[in-house]
Amino acid sequence: MVLGGSMFLAFFRNACCTFLLLAGTAGLASATPSASEDKIIESLIQRVAARANMVFLRNGNEYSAADAARHMREKYEYFKQEIVTAEDFILRCGTRSEMTKVTYKVRMAGGNAVRESSDFLYEELRALRQR
Template sequence: MLRIFGRSVYCVLALWTGLAAVASATPSPSEDKVIQTLIQRVEKTTDMVFVRNGSEYNATDAASHMRSKYDHFKAEIVTAEDFIERCATRSEMTKVAYKVKLAGGAAMRESGDFLRDELRKLRQH
């Protein structure tokens, strides 16, 4: 009986330790810099229209919204990919995907796809 109890306690402690590690996850300084650079790229793309829940926003407002969500969810984010998925792809309230419209007649596309492309370019340099 003690052996079963001891294993149960060990399993609970291992699970708790694992959950505590996940709960305190934050991006490394280098990954935080990548995330901040992605947000800055959005902010500087002045010919972009960001569509959130059917309303259009300029690049500055879009970047501000992403920064706010990043600050709020930072403890759940480890990578730039996590940031894109958690903060820049869809509305938390409506679950509707964010869209991006670029000047020059480019078709509207989902913001997650746009940001993953930007991240790929950023990591190639």
């Protein structure tokens, strides 16, 4: 069957509208963390805040664990539409500065050993998921 010009345009318009509608809703459905994943992310941030003996190194400055947790929470709120899992949270909010691209580090107070914040956060995440 051969479609006439107006029938083809109507078919094409409907197909395009359907595609755009499906593409738009598919992106929205997976754009934020589930309630359970959000709870894990919040628990991870709370675990950071509770580390009174930890120094957070960001862009050459030292911050308390409470300040680090506050910073991560602010980044989480800002990037929440791009985060689905706690692993996404670590990569987007706990690994490096968006401005300078310098990696975040942590050091236990009084200690000399410095480690990547992502290593610390993945350890904390593993502990949370094992509970």
